[in-house]
Amino acid sequence: MKTTLSINGSGHDLDLDPRVTLLDALRQHLGLTGSKKGCDHGQCGACTVLVDGRRVNACLTLAVMCEGREVTTIEGLGAPGALSSMQKAFVEHDGYQCGYCTPGQICSATAMLEEAKQGWPSYVSDDLESRPALTREEISERMSGNLCRCAAYPNIVDAIEDVAGSER
Amino acid sequence: MKSFDYLRAGSTGEATGAGGAATRFIAGGTNLLDLMKLEVMTPDKLVDINRLDLKAIEETEDGGLRVGALVTNSDLAADPRVRRDYAVLSRALLSGATGQLRNMATTGGNLLQRTRCSYFYDTAMPCNKREPGSGCQAIGGYNRIHAILGASDSCIATHPSDMAVAMRALGARVEIEGTDGTRRTQDLGDFYRLPSDTPQVENALGEAELITAVILPAPVTSRQAYRKVRDRASYAFALVSVAAVVAVEEGKIARADLAFGGVAHAPWRNEAVEAILVGEAPSDALFDRAADTLLEKAKGQGSNDFKIPLLRRTLKATLRELTAEAAR
16 A cells, blocks of 8 residues: 655655554664564553654554654654754663663653643642643653663653753 | 555545444554454454544533544543543543553544453453353453453453543443434443443444544532552553542532442443432441442452452542541
């Protein structure tokens, strides 16, 4: 099936089996291997990318469903020498060990800060109606869709807290 | 994954026109694609309904809200009107899944989630829901997450949604478009089916029928809570949950709309429980009487026996929280 995908600002014409997930299209058809396949069932978050600015699991999205949408992957957030503030913070705070979950963590965290800026509450917000402060508890809850089997969580939260604080 | 044809619907009529027994509508896809990868579900055709104009949250004439079927769980939870007037719904949505999944999952799709029973997911095992007549291995098997209310000899699965539990307490109605283009609405309680001897029939949707909206009645003066007990603090299904919309006037309970999750094949509501509470002054003894009625026919399956006392305690804790000022 002929599909045009817009990835990191550029269009790609592909001929895909409808079964191909967005994640497999990125990795196998477009060589964008920053997005990782962990569980392939939406449980680990390693495949997290942004679709129209919102974080989603690329493994649970069909590529053909993304026609007309803007997909941003870790490669689109920054590049060597021009890292995004979240990428820099992960480096500075050592927010990883093996690094496999890191692209998903960074994409997820980047979009999560945007959600918080929009005033979205979370399960741990005491008050649903006021703008939540991004405490460590809030960050952990909002990032629960990204697992890190090396358990670098304290440093991941440090990195996100750093960026959230500087953007406040 | 089995091969399928993919079609993008441009209108609700086009969607229902393309529907049928071997066709599935896809919106967020978070549950459907997962099940298709495992070949638990093997549709011949997927109709992508994401382009349909069902993404609005609109106020209804009687002061309620009409939530389009394609409104994402994130957008519904964050809507200022929902946060202010239907806090139980916002809380329930935020207690479910993850940020990524809530950005994808839709209102209609959430209602149609399939059970997380591990035998339903395992195609090597019999399952009356997946393969009618093949048997149920959860009965007498690993059934820690299974039902204690309304189960049958065919199926003891639970419905996994948090959102639907809150909607049940709020008295929501489901709007459904039929293949002839007409729309009907149905109380959420009547929409779901208990397993009986046809656990594969989970709701009142006919073949090719499409959920177009969920309608919330006008908000009521109340305190609301969604209390969810689970194995870990985030990203886990409810072992038991309680959605409660409670009002206390002059020291007496004036309203106690309650729905329960994680305990049955559908969000559970029992009006006899509510009738025991309304008109009475809140007390632990009263809450125990309500729990007695709720659990009168509860039946454990072995591994899930703990849910019976857990549901009692969770109900009592929720009622204590929402009536605290009156009881003081």
